[in-house]
Amino acid sequence: MAQHLRPARKRPVSQFAPISEILRAYWKSDRWTLLLVTVVVFLSSVASVAAPFLFSRLVDRLPQDGAASALAWGFVIYAVLLGVASALQHMVQYLSFMSAENLGFITGTRFFERLLRKTASFFVEHNPAEIQNAAARGRSSLTTLVQLGLIVFIPGATQILLTLVTLGALINLEVAAIVVVYGIAAVALTLLSARRARVFLDKAIEAGQENARFVGNAMNAMETLRHFGSHGWMSRRFRAKAEEVRDNWRAYVLQRVGYIALLGLGLSVQFAVTFLLLLPRYEAGTLTIGDIVLFNTLLLQLNMPFEMIAHAIDDVVRSRAALAPLATMWAAPEERQVSHAPAFVPSDGRIVFEDVDYAYGNGRGVKDICFTAERGSITFLVGETGSGKSTIFKLALKSVEPDQGRILVDGIDLTTIDRADWYSAVAVVPQDVVLLNESLADNILLGRPRDDVRLRLAAEKAAILSFIVDLPAAFETTVGERGLKLSGGERQRIAIARALYGDPAILFLDEASSALDEATERDIMEHIRLLARDVTVIAITHRRSVIVSTDSVIDLNKQRLHAG
Numbered sequence: 001m002a003q004h005l006r007p008a009r010k011r012p013v014s015q016f017a018p019i020s021e022i023l024r025a026y027w028k029s030d031r032w033t034l035l036l037v038t039v040v041v042f043l044s045s046v047a048s049v050a051a052p053f054l055f056s057r058l059v060d061r062l063p064q065d066g067a068a069s070a071l072a073w074g075f076v077i078y079a080v081l082l083g084v085a086s087a088l089q090h091m092v093q094y095l096s097f098m099s100a101e102n103l104g105f106i107t108g109t110r111f112f113e114r115l116l117r118k119t120a121s122f123f124v125e126h127n128p129a130e131i132q133n134a135a136a137r138g139r140s141s142l143t144t145l146v147q148l149g150l151i152v153f154i155p156g157a158t159q160i161l162l163t164l165v166t167l168g169a170l171i172n173l174e175v176a177a178i179v180v181v182y183g184i185a186a187v188a189l190t191l192l193s194a195r196r197a198r199v200f201l202d203k204a205i206e207a208g209q210e211n212a213r214f215v216g217n218a219m220n221a222m223e224t225l226r227h228f229g230s231h232g233w234m235s236r237r238f239r240a241k242a243e244e245v246r247d248n249w250r251a252y253v254l255q256r257v258g259y260i261a262l263l264g265l266g267l268s269v270q271f272a273v274t275f276l277l278l279l280p281r282y283e284a285g286t287l288t289i290g291d292i293v294l295f296n297t298l299l300l301q302l303n304m305p306f307e308m309i310a311h312a313i314d315d316v317v318r319s320r321a322a323l324a325p326l327a328t329m330w331a332a333p334e335e336r337q338v339s340h341a342p343a344f345v346p347s348d349g350r351i352v353f354e355d356v357d358y359a360y361g362n363g364r365g366v367k368d369i370c371f372t373a374e375r376g377s378i379t380f381l382v383g384e385t386g387s388g389k390s391t392i393f394k395l396a397l398k399s400v401e402p403d404q405g406r407i408l409v410d411g412i413d414l415t416t417i418d419r420a421d422w423y424s425a426v427a428v429v430p431q432d433v434v435l436l437n438e439s440l441a442d443n444i445l446l447g448r449p450r451d452d453v454r455l456r457l458a459a460e461k462a463a464i465l466s467f468i469v470d471l472p473a474a475f476e477t478t479v480g481e482r483g484l485k486l487s488g489g490e491r492q493r494i495a496i497a498r499a500l501y502g503d504p505a506i507l508f509l510d511e512a513s514s515a516l517d518e519a520t521e522r523d524i525m526e527h528i529r530l531l532a533r534d535v536t537v538i539a540i541t542h543r544r545s546v547i548v549s550t551d552s553v554i555d556l557n558k559q560r561l562h563a564g
């Protein structure tokens with residue numbers, strides 16, 4: 001028995017869905033680098049606290065008679081510690097950069113794999129520019145998050161801890177407490193201001209994403225826009241959205257500037273209070289000059305990680321906002337998978353629609369569709385525009401599933417047939433032929449193993465072989481973006497060759513010959529009629545002239561339709 005998995009669309013949308021999956025894969029692939037980074041960070045933090053500590057002790061002993069030459073080695077060790085601290089810090093940066101690149105690779109490849117499984121409606125809603133924008137922003141925000149963790153949070157926290165211990169143990173607990181209070185206040189203030197500024201960020205990201213979608217639409221319709229003189233209109237719309245992005249970023253930055261001024265004031269107060277506390281102790285002789293120097297260095301050093309952490313919080317908030325479009329796309333429904341279904345190979349290739357209903361979100365679609373398509377002749381679907389021909393193809397290709405009724409293939413319910421099995425049995429020539437900017441051979445093969453004899457045969461049946469072999473690079477000729485270096489008819493014939501290359505058991509033709517001239521169309525249809533003896537052929541057409549008396553005709557005008 002076939003078991004169904006629940007449709008993916010039932011899953012709730014979570015902003016963290018991509019993060020947890022990607023981070024798990026990242027940890028698996030990069031855990032040794034991450035551990036190495038942690039060790040290096042720890043050593044560099046120890047070195048950067050030990051160096052000023054050693055220096056302050058040396059300074060204190062310098063005034064003693066004859067101490068200078070005896071302390072020479074101490075200064076050399078101090079110099080080495082400085083060098084080690086600096087080298088290790090840089091090493092962390094490069095290691096984390098390398099690791100972040102790997103994270104970018106994981107994010108990019110995982111997202112692309114998910115895209116390949118998205119439903120047809122996902123690509124109705126989103127265009128390539130918009131998807132690309134979401135992917136690029138999401139990828140860079142995830143790498144920022146990890147780099148922050150590696151370069152800022154881990155080193156910052158280690159350094160804060162070590163410095164506080166040194167400060168507290170050797171100088172003054174009160175001073176350590178003041179710095180901690182300042183640090184906590186700085187971080188809390190950052191969180192608060194980041195939360196308040198987030199609304200601007202979210203709006204900026206959303207408007208940026210809308211603009212990317214808009215650019216994608218404009219790119220697809222560039223020729224039409226040119227013909228209708230619509231440039232002014234398009235650029236005004238783009239500009240309005242771009243201004244929204246800019247203004248929201250501006251509002252965000254202004255908020256942050258106010259907050260930074262407040263932090264600066266806090267820093268001055270912190271230093272003033274602590275010096276006022278320490279000076280009387282120096283006068284009383286309980287603190288040395290070395291202690292004051294060490295205190296100053298450590299205080300500066302301690303404030304640095306606090307500020308870095310505050311900065312990082314800001315970056316985290318920005319990255320989170322930038323991740324939102326990717327997260328939404330990540331969670332969008334995917335094609336339904338059927339597990340444990342037996343491998344399906346059509347025998348007679350008999351397709352039966354039994355009272356099939358399907359309605360889109362707007363209520364329109366098809367209703368009570370009943371017909372049988374068999375081998376021996378071409379089954380034509382005819383009907384006026386909007387009568388549901390393409391919807392029937394979507395149902396037959398499992399892009400959507402019937403709300404009611406069944407589609408049977410050799411007596412087996414199509415919903416129980418594994419998508420991969422079904423796709424390996426069928427071939428489609430769509431109405432809008434999509435070619436990749438690759439070679440003609442690649443466009444016909446689309447990743448299937450190359451067999452030159454079959455390649456030529458498929459091209460011959462699609463009446464495109466002589467055209468291809470006359471080209472200087474023959475099958476290796478590249479076709480331009482969306483195949484625009486070919487005519488509409490040539491593109492359609494490539495699509496037909498692509499469909500025939502796999503020797504399909506079932507062939508769907510969606511107005512496959514509408515861009516061809518009469519003679520070529522007749523020629524190709526004759527080839528297809530011959531194929532129809534061994535292949536089930538279902539074709540949509542608006543041109544009744546292609547139909548001959550031996551073909552079967554399903555007239556959708558006579559079937560009931562959902563009114564929207």
Ligand SMILES: Nc1ncnc2c1ncn2[C@@H]1O[C@H](COP(=O)(O)OP(=O)(O)OP(=O)(O)O)[C@@H](O)[C@H]1O
Nearest residue numbers: 360361362364365384385386387388389390391392
């Ligand atoms: N993605 C969609 N979302 C909402 N409604 C849709 C969608 N696709 C089609 N429809 C509606 O479903 C009905 C059937 O459309 P369909 O595209 O199947 O018709 P068709 O016979 O192929 O039309 P044409 O001959 O113009 O290509 C129409 O009313 C159409 O507006």
